[in-house]
Amino acid sequence: MIRYYWVNINSAKAGKDYSQHLRRIKFYDAEHKKYLVFLTHNFDLSALTIAQLCRWHVELFLKWIKQRLRIKEFYGITENAVKTQIWIAISVYVPVAIVKNASKPMLHFTQFYRILA
16 A cells, blocks of 8 residues: 655755655555655656665665674664664774775775774
8 A cells, every 4th residue: 555645844944955845655565564654856756666666775775784784683673772783883884994995905895894803
């Protein structure tokens, strides 16, 4: 089931920074039994297409997190706990990636990371 609505940002600061209309799409994922909500400024594509594309991008992002940030499991189940763990992992990943790119060793990133760890 897909529903979509037109959205205007009414707060003074946000409305001044972003005055365009948005479309809010609410999509029920029967496989995971969850509602997913997306905001977009794309009015050309159908709501179903946008929901599928956004879901695909979310899945790719989660795959990237699992591969790059080495998060095997989340230790908390609340939104704040998951966000905190992801930010900690990114805080470790980014400096290591910067040092690796600056030194230009012939090692793959994971090999370089294992040496540092």
